[in-house]
Structure formats: structure tokens, C-alpha cells
Amino acid sequence: MSRLWLIGGTQESRQLVQRLVLQLPSGLSSGPACVITVTTEPARSLYPVSSQLQIQVGQLTPDEAEDFWRTHDIAAILDLSHPFATSISQLAIAFAQRYQLPYLRYERTLVDDPPSSWRDRQQRLGMVRVPHLQALLTSEYLSGDRTLLTLGYRQLAAFVPWQSQATLFARILPSPVALKTALDAGFTPERLIALRPPISAELETALWQHWQITQIVTKASGQPGGQDQKQILAARLGVRLLQIQRPAIAYPAQTDDLDTALQFALRYCN
Incomplete structure (x- = not known):
């Protein structure tokens, strides 16, 4: 069974997975439909317990990517990592290009500039x-x-x-x-x-x-x-x-809409 690789660890990834689990059929004998990677053990608790999910803790290195792809039979990549977690995003992009896998980056929107500038207590630009x-x-x-x-x-x-x-x-x-x-x-x-x-x-x-x-x-x-x-x-x-400022990365495909990311996940989890 092919699986979606979801790069998580953020609030948005938790929100998406909670919605995803509700829309996936339960009890599939072929195993989990989505593999979620996070870097720390506490991040595991972000996600619901489900037979449709497999959570892998630890930083995935380039040397481990080949085994990861073959072990989990990755069919597509949904990247919801932190905006500053550049290493895993660059690894995932290279991984997707090498194996010609569908890739989508969910990038949270930037915060608007404050309506007016301010000076600090030393009269410097705020x-x-x-x-x-x-x-x-x-x-x-x-x-x-x-x-x-x-x-x-x-x-x-x-x-x-x-x-x-x-x-x-x-x-x-x-x-x-x-x-x-x-x-x-x-x-x-x-x-x-x-x-x-x-x-x-x-x-x-x-x-x-x-x-x-x-x-x-x-x-x-x-x-x-x-x-x-x-x-x-x-x-x-x-x-x-x-x-x-955020690092500049040329994502192959990108959205700031969580519904779009959810539809991508559903397509490849099914």
C-alpha cells in the first residue's frame, strides 16, 4: 500500500491530521495510509491515535531517505513543517524530484505589517x-x-x-x-x-x-x-x-489554504 508522507510538528499539521482521520476509512488491513515525521518525542502527542497513522520520531537525514522511501512506499509528500525548518523541506523537495513524487508545501501566511511604525524607548526604529x-x-x-x-x-x-x-x-x-x-x-x-x-x-x-x-x-x-x-x-x-525573515525556498507547489492541503492528503491517502 502506498502512503502519504506528511512532514509535521506544527499546529497546522495537527489540525489537518485531526480532520484527515475523520474522513479516512478505519480498520484497513493494509496498514496506515499516512506516515508522519516529527523531530521530537513530545510532538508525537500532537496527533490522534489511529490505525491510519504511523508516526516516526527523529530527524530524517539524506542517507536515510532511500530506506525511508522503500520501507513506507511513499506515493506523495505533504510538507507542513515549520517555516524555518529548511533542511527537511529541501530534503523532501529533492526526494520528490528524484522519485517524481507529487509534492505540496503548506506555508502559513505572513503576518501583515503593523498599521503604523513605532520608535523604541531609545528612539530607534521599532x-x-x-x-x-x-x-x-x-x-x-x-x-x-x-x-x-x-x-x-x-x-x-x-x-x-x-x-x-x-x-x-x-x-x-x-x-x-x-x-x-x-x-x-x-x-x-x-x-x-x-x-x-x-x-x-x-x-x-x-x-x-x-x-x-x-x-x-x-x-x-x-x-x-x-x-x-x-x-x-x-x-x-x-x-x-x-x-x-523567512528563508527563501523555491517550493515546487505551494498553498496557504489548509483545505487545499487536506484534499491533497485525502487524494494520496486513499
Whole structure:
């Protein structure tokens, strides 16, 4: 039985799979119709328990792609990974081209620009778009500020050289690997907070004020990542927002409509 490979780990992938399971016939003797890949064990809990689903945890490498394709008899790929998870998207695109498989990327929409610009408490431009992480690290963006990083724990190692030159704080997921990574990167316990999104505006505000944050480093990850809320709070509190832009990837086929992605999934799960 051919199967759909669904690259998950996001809120949208959970929403789609919940709808997908309701529309698939149950109890097929030929096994699951959809293989979902996620990178962490906690992400497994995003999805319902169903005989139609198989969930594989771990980062799929190029060397493993051939075995993965043959083992699961992949017929099509639906990519609902995070906008900044470029490695798995590039692997999936190459995989689809090599084996001539149908591929669809669901890309969450960008958050609209704020209706008006603002200045921070130092009268600097409030919204600063940074093209990529390296640009942030090779500039003077971080000196002299109390900076909160909301980039995810995997990026924290890049800030090790700045620990002696800047005042850095980080918000991470409440997991042992995230905490260990942050501590190894030089963040002391009093400059860390472990929270799982979504985070209320009230809690976000209290955190920024408690740490006396002067600027936030975030990603243009869309509304599910809290991008719109950060823009609103930064403008209200006079905080500078350094927003790292999404990587540019040429997807073979792309949609921002979850219904379109669901119809693609149904076509290849059946």
C-alpha cells in the first residue's frame, strides 16, 4: 500500500491530521495510509491515535531517505513543517524530484505589517527586519541592550560569543534537551524561562517588564508563532523588535489554504 508522507510538528499539521482521520476509512488491513515525521518525542502527542497513522520520531537525514522511501512506499509528500525548518523541506523537495513524487508545501501566511511604525524607548526604529541569523550575529544589534531571544533552543549556541558582550535572555520549550542546550550556551538559570506556546499577551508583557527587556529577537514565523502579538506588544511597550525573515525556498507547489492541503492528503491517502 502506498502512503502519504506528511512532514509535521506544527499546529497546522495537527489540525489537518485531526480532520484527515475523520474522513479516512478505519480498520484497513493494509496498514496506515499516512506516515508522519516529527523531530521530537513530545510532538508525537500532537496527533490522534489511529490505525491510519504511523508516526516516526527523529530527524530524517539524506542517507536515510532511500530506506525511508522503500520501507513506507511513499506515493506523495505533504510538507507542513515549520517555516524555518529548511533542511527537511529541501530534503523532501529533492526526494520528490528524484522519485517524481507529487509534492505540496503548506506555508502559513505572513503576518501583515503593523498599521503604523513605532520608535523604541531609545528612539530607534521599532521594527527591524533582519535577513538571516548570521546578519544579526555579525552586527552591533546586540550590544548595550537587554535582549530576549525567542528563536528556539537550537539557535542558542550561535550566541555563545555574545555572552560576554551583551545581556541575553532566552525563552525555550520546557524540555530537558532545550534546557541543557541553553545552559551549555552560557545562559544562566535566572535568564531563562521555559514555556510552551501559545503564551498570553499578559504573561508575555509581564515577562518583558520583569526582565526590563529593551529588544526582542524573533522569527517571521506567522500567527501560530505569535508574530502578530509580539508586534503589538513591542509597539505598546516601546521595545525594539528584530525580526529574522523567512528563508527563501523555491517550493515546487505551494498553498496557504489548509483545505487545499487536506484534499491533497485525502487524494494520496486513499
